[in-house]
Amino acid sequence: MLEGADDSPLLVRTSIYQRLRAAILSCALRPGAQIQERQLAELYQVSKSPIRDALLKLEEQNLIEVMPRKGYRVKRISLTDARELYEMRQILERESIVRLIETASDAMLAALDAFRTLPSPIELPNWIEYNSAFHGFIAANCGNSRLARVGCDAIEQYERLTYVSVTHSSELSLADFVAEHSAIIGAIQKRDKRQSVALARDHIESSRRRVLDVLENMSVIA
Numbered sequence: 195m196l197e198g199a200d201d202s203p204l205l206v207r208t209s210i211y212q213r214l215r216a217a218i219l220s221c222a223l224r225p226g227a228q229i230q231e232r233q234l235a236e237l238y239q240v241s242k243s244p245i246r247d248a249l250l251k252l253e254e255q256n257l258i259e260v261m262p263r264k265g266y267r268v269k270r271i272s273l274t275d276a277r278e279l280y281e282m283r284q285i286l287e288r289e290s291i292v293r294l295i296e297t298a299s300d301a302m303l304a305a306l307d308a309f310r311t312l313p314s315p316i317e318l319p320n321w322i323e324y325n326s327a328f329h330g331f332i333a334a335n336c337g338n339s340r341l342a343r344v345g346c347d348a349i350e351q352y353e354r355l356t357y358v359s360v361t362h363s364s365e366l367s368l369a370d371f372v373a374e375h376s377a378i379i380g381a382i383q384k385r386d387k388r389q390s391v392a393l394a395r396d397h398i399e400s401s402r403r404r405v406l407d408v409l410e411n412m413s414v415i416a
Contacts (some may be wrong), residue, residue, distance in 0.1 A: 201219050208236060211248035219350055221357045222320070230248050230265040273409060276355055280402040283352060286345045287329065287398060288391050290336040291378075295385045297337035302381045305333065308375045316368045318360060326353055328375050332382075357404040373396075 214234070217223045226347030234245045236266075249266050252258040256275075258266050309328040312321060326349055360368075374397045381390040 201267055209317060210240065210244045211251055212220075213238070214248050214252060215255075215257065216254065217329075217351045218241060218268055221354055225268055225354075225358070226270045226272045227269070228261070240338055257294070262306050262363055269359065271355065273406065276409060277402075279348065279352060279355070280398065280405075283348055284395060284398055286341070286348055286392050287332065288340060289338075290333045290345050291382060291390050291394055292387055293336040293338055293341070294332055295382060295387055295390065298335060303385075306379045306382060310372075310379055312368075314369075314374050318368070321368045321371075322353060322360075325371065325375075326350070326354065355409075356401075359408040 214223075215263075223229065229249075231242045231249070232244050234249075235242045237243070238312075249258055253260060257269055259268050259269050309324070309331065312324050330346050331347045333349060334342050336342055336345070374393070378390060378393045380396065381393055
């Protein structure tokens with residue numbers, strides 16, 4: 195379930211939208227879950243107006259669908275969307291890495307060392323946050339503001355795929371993914387474009403195969 199509202203008496207419309215979007219992307223609101231304006235208004239202690247505005251905005255982003263006379267439903271995950279998202283991520287990550295290597299200072303590349311390890315035991319929520327932060331760092335610091343915005347948005351959408359797939363597989367080692375990130379970081383810090391791009395490509399491709407295999411056997415997909 196969603197976390198309740200905080201103690202603040204005022205929640206602006208953007209805050210409601212951001213919190214609902216985060217709940218969907220993290221699967222706090224599960225794919226296929228039905229939601230009502232009244233339920234959310236009570237939860238966030240606001241009127242229905244900002245709730246309705248947020249839901250309509252989420253509908254435009256294909257995260258929510260309207261169910262006539264029944265309220266709203268969190269969109270199930272589409273295999274087509276998942277495949278397209280991975281194709282886009284390959285393109286965006288490759289370009290972000292190349293531009294990061296070309297434009298970033300040594301100090302900026304050294305900051306990537308923060309993503310070489312993750313304290314044990316590696317818990318799933320912490321790992322998902324860490325994973326998004328790592329790929330988000332590369333996108334956000336690529337030196338192209340438009341590419342950064344698109345890249346960070348794609349990474350946020352990918353978070354839902356990560357959560358659903360990882361929680362339905364018993365054979366994954368999260369520590370292995372941290373090691374893969376460390377190898378990518380090493381290549382980037384050497385400013386080796388070819389190796390960095392190749393490692394990132396293989397990293398994303400292995401994730402794509404794993405996620406699609408899991409999704410094809412789940413009830414949360416469209």
